[in-house]
Amino acid sequence: MAQETKNTEKKTKGTGPGTKLLVGEFLNYKRIWLISFVLTAAFAIIPVIFFAVLDYNLTRRALENDAEARAARLASNTWRSISFFLDERKNALSYVVRSNSLAQLEDTQQLTKTLNFLHQSFGGFTDIGIIDATGVQNAYAGPHGLAGKNYKDQQWFKDTMDHGISVSDVFLGFRNVPHISIALRHTTPDNSYVIIRATIEHQLPKIISEVKTSGNGDAFLINAQGVLQTPSHHFGAVLEKANIALPLATDQTRTMPITLEDGQNLISAFRHIPNTPFILVVLKSKQVIMSPWQDSQATVIKYLGISISVVLLWIGAVTAYFVRRLKYLDIKRSKYFHMAEYENKMASIGRLAAGVAHEINNPLAIINEKAGLIKDLAHFKQELKNEPRLLETVDIILASVKRCSRITRQLLSFGRQTQTTAVPLTLKSVLDEVLVFLVKEAQLKNIFIEIDVPDTLPQVVGNRGKLQQVLLNIVNNAFAAMPRDGRLSIKAEETDDAFVRLDISDSGCGISPENLKHIFEPFFSTKTNQGGTGLGLSITYGLVQEIGGRIKVESKVNEGTTFIVSLPTTTQKEE
Known part of the structure; x- marks a missing residue:
């Protein structure tokens, strides 16, 4: 049986910014949740991320500055070692010049002794030589046999002659081996110049x-x-x-x-x-x-990500909870509003029915009275007794008046909602009062109605108007779910727990399992474009609960649906 519900979630018309938060008569809960989640998460996470980024940059800059400072200290310590090494060799050469005469320096044997002394005392000297002002090496001590070589074109020679002392770049020279030279200019007694030069190969x-x-x-x-x-x-x-x-x-x-x-x-x-x-x-x-910092930062970022994920999950859960509560309260408010509207409509129908019945009963009474008069006259006048067709017509009129009177009484009974207390009710009579309004629709759709409600059933306890509304909603849904030539079965029986079980089965299209579990939820519907309030079965469920009964539904797609309503009996009520 297809449920008579309708999803009323349609976007409202309007151009204002607030209209986007409304869907039909309800709020747009997904948008509310999204806005709440984003704003809460932003206020919670942005400061954390800001300080994390700030700490990240400050720590990185501090480590970079520390690395630069350590590199600078290492360079400072190293250049002092190199400078001390070169100054020590320059001072050694200066000592050799001051402690020896020119003749001693130009003596090869003495020069060799001097080289050995320098090598043993300081180390790092490869050879040593005495070069005159023309660039010719007059004396030489060392392994390479460079005596007599002319160095006037060498840059170190020119620098020494200009500045008195020089330390050369690394160069190949005559030996074709990378080395540096340390040279000092010395003034001879005859005011000419000689240069004492030593070379270093592997010390730097x-x-x-x-x-x-x-x-x-x-x-x-x-x-x-x-x-x-x-x-x-x-x-x-x-x-x-x-x-x-x-x-x-x-x-x-x-x-x-x-x-x-x-x-x-x-x-x-x-x-x-x-x-x-x-x-x-x-x-x-x-x-x-920076690798230790990067490792620690990776750990911090990992835990920061975990923390943010936990915060987001918590915020999502909390905002979802409050939005669900808001949705529940909004649906509940709307449901009660529609129920009040429905009750007001039923009351209006009752007043209208009373007025219509009153207006119909007056001419019916006149018709009944005049038809009875005609029938009485037919008994007294002999010429009228010989008109059987007249008497048959009068009987038909009286039967129709009686039928109209019964319909108006049922209409008054159905529309009367003033009863508020639970009273004993005969289920079959209430069912007849409902079906009388649906007979014509059943005839139009050629729906066969099978009723199996024994007269021996115990009376049920409830509100007549509410029970009428329950039965009307269920049967109306059954008619809507069935095509032509359908079949509606209504069966009632007493149960062992002092309830009357009423089964209302149809041969309609049925309800899918995924929709069946939502069948009694307010505003849930699979017929979103076919009108209605979407509250029929929700109200029906609430009315059954109010009169102390139970309701459930069983359905198979393309086979039909059965609503099972259990109503308390007078015995159960006493217990």
């Missing part, structure tokens, strides 16, 4: 290699032209050109971020070593330095 890379650079870090020396003076992990071997931007010369350690061609982000510290052409570069991998 050794000092740089002792620098602790964790992870993918690097440390190396470079000159102002970008030529490597020591090997580099990232930029290649000695004397290769490094593609790196160098800061201006200053007596302070400078830090700056750089990005390699392979995309690595590095923190770099630069320091110009005084009185040398060298620039110390210390590189530290930003990824390695």
